[in-house]
Amino acid sequence: MAIDPLVLVFLSSGLFLGWALGANDAANVFGTAVGTKMVSWRTAAIICSICVLLGAVFSGAGTTETLGKLGAISALPGAFMTALSAGFSVFIMTKGGLPVSTSQAIVGAIIGWNFFSQKPTDTTILLKILSTWILCPLLAGIIAVLIVQLIKFISRRMAIHMITLDAIKRIALIVAGGLGAYALGANNIANVVGVFIPVQPFPTLELGNFNISSAQQLLLLGGLSIGLGVFTYSRKVMDTVGSQLGSLSATTALIAVISHSIVLFMFASRGLETFLLNLGLPTIPLVPVSSSQAVVGAIIGISILRGVASINWAVLGKILIGWVLAPAVAFIICFIGLFFLQNVFALRVV
Template sequence: MDLILGIALVLAGFYMAWNIGANDLANAMGTTVGSKSLTIKQVIVLAAVFELAGALLFGGNVTGTIAKGIVPLDLISGISEQIVAVGMLAAILAAAFWITLATFYNLPVSTTHSIVGSVLGFGLVCVFYGYITLTDIHWSVLLSIVASWFLSPVIGAVLAYLIFYIVRKKFLAKSENVPGTEKKFIWLQVATACFIAFAHGSNDVANAIGPLYAVFDMYGYNGFGPLTLAQVLLLLGAIGIVIGLSTWGYKVIDTVGSKITELTPTRGFSAQFATASVVLAHSFVGLPISTTHTLVGAVIGVGLAGGLSSVNFKVIKNIVSSWFITVPVAAITCIIIFFPLGWFFL
């Protein structure tokens, strides 16, 4: 592989990971900050430990799906390995550019949507050039991923609603000191913050390093020293994500933590526990799921438990609108980026 192309891929992967931290992990941890259970600095420390643990222990399952589950890279690499490398670089950059724009406008978008859409864009470029046909794209895998995007916020909302309903009935309604009871739930929310960082690492780090893994694995790189290739890249992705959270994550944290609905420790605990459970279950079976969709659904669920007036539907409308355009924008951007990259590298 061309040295410049290899360096560009690593830098693009790190940039994508930084974006995931600034947007995706930020919205995952936003409920903890919004309920004032932890400060941003404390969240960063917890995220650094548990994001890395989730990535190294479970991240490999989803990495394989992102890397090779959507577009038949084996067929394309048989024609030219360089085309695959350039295509994955275009996909990473396309997804990362869109997430940067969304973060600038405080919108929590799905990094999973972004990378899946951009990889699909590369697949369509290959169809255009005749390297593969439309039927070669793994539409069934793509359909299962897309289905999870619609189901995950609903499941997150229902599960969070039920958890908060039980908490409110069993603890808050029977308490003579509600503020004191809420204070006790701070420690539970700290635990769920660790849980959700672990779940996020297990699923969403793959969005940054999946395309990298596909390319370096194709060229026969097995790893560095005692670490396998997947472990090295997962480590790179996890570090980039934590840096993204610590440097720019405050913008999306503010949206999720305070603008959708008022959050207390009991509500934040309910939303986070529901989200982490759904995400980790999908990571176990290797299915990319949107942490963003699940968490926003969960926050809406606990908000609805307090009545419709407790939820800011204007903010929700803006968030959901950004969800619908993410896949086509990422795919089109990848197609646009591929041609100048192809002119330079191919």
């Protein structure tokens, strides 16, 4: 039952992606609360790590399944290179100042593996995933607008004292952060371990009456790597995001976090999918989406509602470029990397 150490080496690229996700995206859910000193970083990191792990383990299966359908990677070295190329392309793009997402890079990398292994890419799944890139910020914007109107409606009728309202906002920021972290874990865990799931690198663990499958072990490991990222590196990013969002009011930031959490959860919830199916309505695809772009979408929605003319078209342009460049770069790196692994290191990648 011993695990081959080589398995852990090959998993390292996915776990690195998890670490990077924890380090960067935790700021989207807790950056404002920490940046405005409404909650200490330590408290935020503990809540965030626990919620991310819970989200990954209990609600992360749906999005990982979708990625598995896009490309069922059958060998561990192949999965390693796919995750590595996604991570590397995000690293290059981020260095170049483009706000790209792991969710988009991993798609390019998987298609790169499909091309290399000469396996067909399911265009229906691909189109479903591509549609979410537009749907995610759009939905976040619409939800943010609805929340703004709801808050206006409530505050006009309830006449809550400004100072009490401040206390409510603080608690709401913590609760929204926790929910956001859960949604982040549920939605983005697929980016971390999704490509490894079809490979099934671990034997099933038997704990008395409980069996923990390879997929469940991967989700747990991925969740832990995200948690590690939160604890080791998110402080700096949270401070930066907090100060960048400083120009936003606490209410706007809170609405952005809530909208982000709702959207990420919508794209990860099997329960919602079943509910919509039962009503005969079109379902929302279970696909990993970009946490940062959801936040940006929400902020743009609020800006449009308030008639703010200063929508940053440069940021929007960069997001659009990222949609094309991140998967393209990941595709190329993955294709070349797989070639090297197969022909130079003589590893089975398909």
